[in-house]
Amino acid sequence: MDPLLAAALAALDVTDEPHPLTTHHTDAWRAGRWKIKTTTEPAAAALLLHEAEAVRLLHARGLHPADGRHGRVGDGVWTAVEFLPGVDLWRWCALGRVPDPPPDFAPRLTTIAHRAFAGLDDLHAAGWRHGDLQPWNILIDPGDQPVFVDHEYTHHQGLLPPAGPYRGGMDHATTPGVARQLLHTPPEVHIRLTPADERHALAAALRWAWTGTTPATTRDVGPGVTLDDLLEDIATGRHHVPLADARPWPAPELEALIAHATT
Structure with a gap:
């Protein structure tokens, strides 16, 4: 398993099997109630971290129904945003x-x-x-x-x-x-x-x-x-x-x- 994905699952305490968001995704998954993305590319990491932190703050202030989390493993980044129906x-x-x-x-x-x-x-x-x-x-x-x-x-x-x-x-x-x-x-x-x-x-x-x-x-x-x-x-x-x-x-x-x- 991708070590970044494994780190995300452990941090989120998710035991469900992760599945790619679509057949075209190689670095984005659905696991439990979370959408998880990973990257080791600096520009992509900056965007992912920005989004996850924005969602986390919006959720904490009652302005967004989903929460966001993120973490690092070496030079890599994982982010997670709660899945919303609709x-x-x-x-x-x-x-x-x-x-x-x-x-x-x-x-x-x-x-x-x-x-x-x-x-x-x-x-x-x-x-x-x-x-x-x-x-x-x-x-x-x-x-x-x-x-x-x-x-x-x-x-x-x-x-x-x-x-x-x-x-x-x-x-x-x-x-x-x-x-x-x-x-x-x-x-x-x-x-x-x-x-x-x-x-x-x-x-x-x-x-x-x-x-x-x-x-x-x-x-x-x-x-x-x-x-x-x-x-x-x-x-x-x-x-x-x-x-x-x-x-x-x-x-x-x-x-x-x-x-x-x-x-």
Whole structure:
């Protein structure tokens, strides 16, 4: 057994057999109630430790339902985060990306949106920034409670500074203001997120998951489109599709929430 994995199991007092998280994972496992990751690569270790400590602190302060742990063996690092039941927002919204969704879908999604904004406000009031809000980093639990997960880019004064400057999360959830900063500052400059930036990113994630289309531009990085092109699209709105043209069906309350956070 990987000595880092063995050390994690011993520290966590887990006797269950560990299993890879997916068939593609060679350094991430599910064991008991924990998701365990290991690495001996310094850059990866810095991100894993940052996330595990962020989760531990959030849990200790009543802001996250899962706990986090971490440890070292020589030059290697293991981290563990408690497993949470549910599906990510993208998969949860799959039934709603059709013209005629289940009757309860719209009110449930609207409730989730209200809860997500309230949860984000609680994080901000306690001095936290998530740093990477996107449809795949919002878990919807069996009671329709949204939980923000994947805290590699989370900011808080109680955390050690990140290994490198913060330069945004997933490209398509980037806000126009952050896009402008990324375009006009060198790579070593740390981007400072405001609560308004994160509310915008959350609204973009909700729109993205509901409509199935990217929220700020129709283009993706690829042949003929650079990352700077994409950021310029976001900063200027030159390829933005109005929500009324992208939505699968009208939802006035949800649309108002999204509009309020993105304008």
